[in-house]
Amino acid sequence: MPVATACPIALTAAERVRLKKMAYGYKVEHRLRVRAQIVLHAARGRSNACIARETGLHLDTVRAWRGRVAHGGLPALADRKRSGRPARFTPVQIAEAKALACQLPAETGVPLSRWSCPELAREAMQRGTATFVSASTMRRWLAEDALKPWQHRSWIFITDPCFRTRAERVLDLYARTWQGQALGEDEYVISADEKTSIQARCRCHPTLAPGQARAMRVNHTYGRGGALAYLAAYDVHRARVFGRCEPRTGIDPFTALVAQVMSQEPYASAKRVFWIVDNGSSHRGQKAADRLAAAFPNAVMVHTPVHASWLNQVEIFFSVVQRKVVQPNDFTDLTQVGDRLRAFEDRYNATAQPFQWRFTTSDLDDLLARLDRHTADHQAKSSTVLAA
CATH class of the missing domain: 1.20.5 (Single alpha-helices involved in coiled-coils or other helix-helix interfaces)
Known part of the structure; x- marks a missing residue:
């Protein structure tokens, strides 16, 4: 009987370069690298038996890939589409598991505060949703819809009946308007508040600087050196901060902060200076507004709604202070804390830009x-x- 001849393969220069990169690339999958080597040998006119000896592959394997490339070109090197293993879970089972994750455990009678993937898998099996489902499978199902029932966020209902009116006044000031009129060049907006209980924690061992493949190391144990309050007034449109450290918060420390700002230009001779504050005890209610107006006739106190300190831009500055100055807390005493805060004010004021407030x-x-x-x-x- 006549012997079947091997399928001839002719490659262009571009195809040969591509196959060489595939055959000798160290990041290429092993199966693709072997297939590319078979095709390169075949393009040189070598027999299937010779290629099998040189590559250590079975003769049928060489014959199969040589034939596929001869008839389909280089795209035939890729695997053909396969049906794969039959699905073990139906879409209904997956939907029931996701619906369970969207319920609070208390609603289902389970004594848990929140779900975890192992608990969800166990509950699904107890309910008969599936005979067996692993925690990793449950995690994969939830990832399809970005469901994370083990996480939680706190929130609060709005209780202030004048919430919209008060919030609108604050947002209008950020947009440089007041009662429908644009603010003048000699009118300013100040956001003020207190950051309480900044502690001086003296670590029992010195903090170690970061090194190669090593983060900064802060000793866990510390001695307490007391705490102070940091009061800050932030000029919303000029991005300038005025701060002071006090032993505690209260009416007198806040009044001292106002006097510190209002006694210097351009605020002393300004037409109006709007002070945005929350409803803390140091500046709560109409009495605080009257007290401010009596001391400084050109000062106007504007309160944020109750439970809406997030509308006060100085809170953003406090978050910067927390990240860049306070944490990790390693101070010898309160004097060092105060010096660090004052030095940071100078550094911040030298380069600061107004916050890009987008909430309208x-x-x-x-x-x-x-x-x-x-x-x-x-x-x-x-x-x-x-x-x-």
Whole structure:
């Protein structure tokens, strides 16, 4: 019987370069590298038996890939599409597992505060959703919809009846308007608050600087050197900070901060200086506004809504202080804490730019609308539970 001849393969220069990179590249998968070597040998006119001896492959393997490339070109080197293993879980089972993750454990009678993947897998099996499902499978299902029931965020209902009115005034000031009128060049907006209980923790061993493949090391044990309060006033549009350290917060320390700012230019001779504050005890209510106006006639106190300190831009500056000055806390005494804070003020004021505040009154309306819908849904759900 006649002997079947090997399929001839002719390569272009570009195909040969591509195959060489594939055959000798150290990042190429082993299966692709072997297939590329078979094709290169075949393009040189070598027989299948010779290629099998040189590559250590079975003759049938060489014959198969040589034939596939001869008829399909280089794209035939890739694996063909396969049906794969049949799915072990139906879409209904996966949907039921995800629905379980979207329920609070207390609603299902499980004595847990929040779900974990092993607990979800165990509960799904107990409910008969699946005979067996592993925690890793459950984790993969939840990742498809970015569900993370083991995480939680705290939030609070709006209780201030004048929330929108007060929040709108603050947002208008950030946009340099007041009662529908644009602010003048001699009108300023100050955001002020206190950062309480900044401790001086003296580490029992010196902090070690970072090194190669090693993070900075801070000793866990420390001695307490007391605590102080840091009061700051932030000029919203000029990005300038005025701060002072006090043993504690209160009316007198806050008044001292106001006097520190209002006694210097351009605030002393300004037409109006708006002070945005929260509802802390140092500056709460109309009495605090009257006290400020009596001491400085050109000062106007504007309160944020209750539980809305996030509208106060000085809180952003405090977060910067926390990250860059306070943490990790390693100070010998309170004097060093105060010196570090004052030095940071000078450094910050030298290069600071105003915060890019993007939350507007339109965003406020959208937020309140979402909260109203959420409140209505919550009340409807509570009514249904009580009726049942």
